[in-house]
Amino acid sequence: MDLKERVCDELQKEVPKGASSTNFNTQHQQKWEDPSSTLDYSTRIEPPFQAFNQTCQTQSLLLCNNQIKVPMQDGSINDLLQQASKIQDWDPSAMLNNLSFLEQKIHQLQDLVYLIIAQKGQVLGRPDELLVQQQQLVTADLTSIIIQLISTAGSLLSSVKQTLSAATTSLGQCGEFGGVVFPSSAQRLNDGVQPQNAGGSKVSEPPNSIDITSNNGNEQNNHIVEEHELKDEEDAEEGENLLPGTYEILQLEKEEILAPHTHFCTICGKGFKRDANLRMHMRGHGDEYKTPGALAKPTKESSSEPTIIKRYSCPYAGCKRNKDHKKFQPLKTILCVKNHYKRTHCDKSYICSRCNTKKFSVIADLKTHEKHCGKDKWLCSCGTTFSRKDKLFGHITLFQGHTPAIPSDEIKVAPAGTSDGATNKVGSVNFNLSSYVSSESEVQSSSMDIKGGIDDAVGYFSPLSFDTCNFGGFHEFPRPPFDDSESSFAFLLSRSCNYSQKSGE
């Protein structure tokens, strides 16, 4: 609560200042480009500001996009957000409205939390249900507050486009923005926000500055999503509603796409995947390549006009990603093009060495798969495998007639005396006692030597002919008269015969 209030206060303090709109923008620039910050642009030297006008713009745009992607429980919040994102011109009164709404909302939430605290001591009856409901309420409210907050900030950023100037800004404010707003946002929003921050820090050589975020988002997705190869590309572009004609379409040739290297040394001809690596390589060719200027990332010529957005087309005719397709969906970056082309139009030459069934055309996909391969030990009768038992059971619950399959290696060898052997040995169809008993005993004695001097197996198994055994000296003992009525009807109604079996203590 305290944190939220502080955020709110600080925003209120800051927003009425006229210059704050530019501040936001430049803060971002600082954040991205300042080598002293946590970002990892070690090889880079101070870039000119102008180049990043566009960055900011797209960032704000992407920010909004990402917000939309945030899983939301509340439809109204979504609407609100979209409304907010539509605001083109910065309207201070609208901003004030937003902020006072936020203030109200926070107060409401505060009251609710007070209520919860007060109730905690009393309620014993059904603590779980109520608490869960309350928690959900609080979470929902918090989420809506955070989203509102960010969308307010977002509207501010989008308005920057018009009022942009080369104004510099203080690092202190930068810290305020970066340090307060983002970290205080709920986890759910972090999902949407952080890829941008992380993206900026990871890619050392984006094809052009515009694509930093999307490129990275894509790359990350590649690692996370394994199975749905095409889907991740689409995911990355979800929400991008560029109108046809507002961007430049580039189409690389097949050979260009499949070429292992895209950057070549002009001196020795060695190829590299990344131009940063090429620059590192160039240092070996002489001192002139060691200057900060030579090692710096080459940038586009700075201009005040926004550069045209570039999008890519797949060279494969008939593909949805091909520019001639009716429902053409452009690819965002060269990396997207490469992965798309390999996955969709090339042979899957990488085979998983563990399962020998899964094939991939992108090696990163194989590596991702190998991490999880062999862990699918839960098998359904339909052939689907699951890495987790609860997933299998969920599947079985859902589909009529599916059952879990029992792995075949657990099959135990059936005990001696199974059908075939036993039936063959019983010669007579007329099934009398002796033939039955002998067949059973033959089968059993094949695996174990029970007789202990008794040659006649029948004698052992038949309780009626014990005297055939060679226990010397027992013949003298008087044999009981054969009680036919008792032994040949050796069954009893279970009701009348109450044999309770004693189990061991």
Add this chain to the structure above:
Amino acid sequence: MLSFQSSKNVLSLTEDLLVRIYELLAAESDRKSFRLVCREFRRIDSLTRRHLRVIRIEFLPILLRKYPRLQSLDLSACPRIDDGVVSLLLTRVGPGSNSPSLGHWAWGLKSLVLSRATGLRFSGLEMLTRACPCLESVDVSYCCGFGDREAAALSSAVGLRELNMDKCLQLTDVGLAKIAVGCSKLEKLSLKWCMEITDLGIDLLCKKCVDLKYLDVSYLKVTNESLHSIASLLKLEVLGLMACPLIDDVGLQFIERGCPSLKVIDVSRCEGVSSSGLIYVVRGHRNLLELNAGYCLSELSTALLHQMKNLNHLEVIRIDGARISETSFQVISANCKSLVEIGLSKCVGVTNMGIMRLVSACINLRVLNLTCCHSITDTAISAIAYSCRSLVCLKVESCNMITEKGLCQLGSFCLLLEEIDLTDCCGVNDKGLEYLSRCSELSCLKLGLCTNISNKGLSYIGSNCLKIHELDLYRCTGIGDDGLEALSNGCKKLRKLNLSYCNAVSDRGLAYIGRLEELSDLEMRALHKITGVGLEAVAVGCKKLADLDMKHCEKVGDSGFWALAYYSKNLRQINLSYCGISDMALCMVMGNLSRLQEAKLVHLSNSTVEGVELALRACCARIKKVKLFAPLRFMLSSEILEILHARGCIIRWD
């Protein structure tokens, strides 16, 4: 019984009339007499018989051929049944000797009891379930080796309604899922001691088998999650949760809101359950018939009592081990008027006044368990006897203050009394037994540790309580041969007798015991006077003897054991520990008793390792449980131990 002269008239009766007469015969012995009259009667028997419990498997093929109309087959007493036997039965046994219709006997079979059939495995089970298309009920309890494969085999019986899988130790969620998906008509399922089952399996079961009326998950490590799933079962009537350590009051909250048809719930020995949990259950189910909460309540709280006021239909309540006040009895008796059974075993605070208040209104009580309620006296017993005229079962073990006065009241008013447990009530004497013997319906009498009774007291029982089938005389040192004579003259139906430590009993006494033809369980530990002669008399006379415990009968010689080996063909369990049995006699006993399943053979003073080895070899095909002297573990050949293990025999080393 039918006389010879009238037999012509009887034979002229039509078949359907004979069938009707046959169906009126309740006792097995009567039916046996019936079928021995003539061929025609025997034919009626074989045509009409629906149920068969087989004791000796060697006769199974003949019996199956003889009774074509079987609906229920009980093989639980056949230790030797395995996949091979099943295969033979299905391929060889048809209705006629040369009939091509194989396995015909199985077509109409609805119920199959395979309890303790440890020799059976999934292939045999699969054959059986395939051969019996009408199968509705299967009992595979205590088949400890059964697991998922066996469950998969069972799941092909799609019409299955009742399934008992108690102690199928290898069963996991996967097997349960097989059954849940395959047998969706399941109404009754018992999963006691299937320790591998988790919430996931129970959840799936509750989603797939929505017709479940009876579910027992006692002793499982399931949590409240399972109760959440179970609560969705609309038809559930009986829920067993005995000794589930992980469930608690929160889980019972789900039951409060679910299971609208619940009638019976058992939460006894659930460590996590307290009276607030029971309040939920009681609040949600006003029509509860049976509440089993033994050993989970420390106290019958007033809040719970307040809720119990609404249980007007409650018939059975067990709150063993709880503290209970006199006013609680008042509340129970005022509200639960239809109470039939109350269990107060080891309850603290049970007083004469409390009992008097209880029985003042609960006059329908039939079963009353007051075990270890030490403070009750003749006053309480008199009140019970006076109010509850239909009392059937009274357990007052360790109630030392009960004397002949109380028993006098019981003998005067409770003439329907069938079972009374007076173990360790030292106030009971011959006079008391005389009064008690007026209860002529008495069938179960426990007098263990009642040292004040003598032959005279027993003679009253022997002459009046002719229906007795269970008698416990453990450590009744006053009992001698004369008492047993009186007993054997009257109590011809005696099936279970405990004579342990009745030192005065000699061979003459055992000769009287030999007259009890129905006797199946005999415990006679440490009878130092008896010899082989006495044992022979028992073996010859008690043909139905199935369980014999003669630990510490050191004077019994080989002649007695030989007699046992020849005559006691129905013996299933035997305890020969500390007996002077020789190697030869041991081999005879173990080898010749074809129904023997369990033997305790510890400290056999006259036997050698070789003798034990040979004896084990002689019975290894059918023995299921054996207790042996621990050092023998290293002296017996590994081969025999492996064979025993392979046959599913459990060895306990002592």
